[in-house]
Amino acid sequence: MNIKKLIAGISLASLLVLGGCSNKKANSTASVKHVGVLQVVQHPSLDKAYQGFKEGLKEGGYTEGKNLKIDYQNAQNSQDNLKSMSEKLVNEKSDLILGIATPAAQSIASATQDIPTVVTAVTDLKAAKLVNSNKKPGRNITGTTDMVSIDKQISLLLSIVPKAKTIGVMYNAGEANSKIQADLAIAALKKAGIKVLVKTANTTNDVQQVTETLAEKVQGIYVPTDNTFASAASIIGKVVKEKKIPLVAGSTDQIKTGGLASIGIDYEELGKQTGKMAAKILDGKAKPAEMPVEKANQLKLVVNKEMAKALDINPHSIKAPK
Numbered sequence: 124m125n126i127k128k129l130i131a132g133i134s135l136a137s138l139l140v141l142g143g144c145s146n147k148k149a150n151s152t153a154s155v156k157h158v159g160v161l162q163v164v165q166h167p168s169l170d171k172a173y174q175g176f177k178e179g180l181k182e183g184g185y186t187e188g189k190n191l192k193i194d195y196q197n198a199q200n201s202q203d204n205l206k207s208m209s210e211k212l213v214n215e216k217s218d219l220i221l222g223i224a225t226p227a228a229q230s231i232a233s234a235t236q237d238i239p240t241v242v243t244a245v246t247d248l249k250a251a252k253l254v255n256s257n258k259k260p261g262r263n264i265t266g267t268t269d270m271v272s273i274d275k276q277i278s279l280l281l282s283i284v285p286k287a288k289t290i291g292v293m294y295n296a297g298e299a300n301s302k303i304q305a306d307l308a309i310a311a312l313k314k315a316g317i318k319v320l321v322k323t324a325n326t327t328n329d330v331q332q333v334t335e336t337l338a339e340k341v342q343g344i345y346v347p348t349d350n351t352f353a354s355a356a357s358i359i360g361k362v363v364k365e366k367k368i369p370l371v372a373g374s375t376d377q378i379k380t381g382g383l384a385s386i387g388i389d390y391e392e393l394g395k396q397t398g399k400m401a402a403k404i405l406d407g408k409a410k411p412a413e414m415p416v417e418k419a420n421q422l423k424l425v426v427n428k429e430m431a432k433a434l435d436i437n438p439h440s441i442k443a444p445k
Contacts, residue, residue, distance in 0.1 A: 156185060156405050157192050159212030161231055162223040164200040166353045167376040169223050172243050172394035176221055179398020185405060198227065200327075200350065209234035219401055222266075224350055225251050225300040232264060239404050239411050242266035243397040244390065246300035246348065248416050257416040265411040267397045268418055269348055269388050271373065273307040278444035279386055279424075280343050280371040281315060283436065287342035289318040293333055295351040296323040304347030304373060312345075330355040331362065338366035346382070348373035356381030364433045375425040383434065384426045384441050388419045396420065 198204035222228035228242035255261035360381035431438040
């Protein structure tokens with residue numbers, strides 16, 4: 124009898140231990156947050172936004188491989204990919220989804236009205252119909268805007284080419300965020316008494332021809348934060364360098380390979396802001412509907428010194444407008 128009781132006791136203890144391990148494993152699995160990421164296309168600004176997002180999450184207590192699992196999807200500028208990838212992230216029942224750039228954000232918004240979503244590198248969330256208002260989104264979406272003062276960027280360009288009579292503006296008319304910025308730039312140029320020539324390209328294949336055509340007729344070019352043109356920044360850079368045309372872009376990252384100067388956003392820092400917002404949502408401390416859309420904490424002037432030298436411009440003469 125004593126032996127039977129001993130065996131029974133050992134068996135019960137073993138079951139309790141195994142049960143405890145099982146529960147611990149289940150709790151561990153439950154504590155891992157699943158975050159889906161949809162990026163519209165690969166180029167430096169958006170890549171940095173994603174990197175910054177992970178840094179922001181880490182600062183907020185979520186580290187990939189520990190308590191965070193990320194499913195990263197890149198649509199490579201394909202509408203079909205955006206749709207299928209959005210659906211995939213929704214069907215996986217992500218705890219939160221990140222949309223990088225306006226087309227990705229809009230695709231996610233079409234796929235779910237329930238899963239908490241943050242977006243970044245979006246110019247105007249309200250105009251893109253992602254939120255009810257920037258102060259109080261009112262839906263399952265919030266995030267950060269990459270809108271900067273277009274007036275300052277145009278002032279920067281005109282300070283570089285003060286005698287310009289005609290300025291070119293080029294962008295992808297199919298990108299809602301680009302059109303908003305282009306319209307503001309055109310208005311600012313006309314207000315300054317400058318003639319404006321506008322050229323658009325729907326794909327990166329058209330960018331070189333558009334740039335070459337415009338460079339023959341203008342004294343300066345402005346490009347907003349446009350994903351199509353940013354993806355072809357190096358091509359643009361070769362053309363404007365050869366034609367000796369100063370180009371100011373909305374994205375500071377585009378300046379490194381495709382332009383002369385910009386006063387704009389550090390996309391890695393913007394992504395980090397977004398990551399910190401996401402961490403609060405994952406913690407249950409905030410809801411997207413009640414989180415105001417945030418702007419970049421700081422702007423910076425970036426000058427491509429090599430390009431300035433090629434254009435016979437003193438890089439130190441380029442100053443940020445007040």
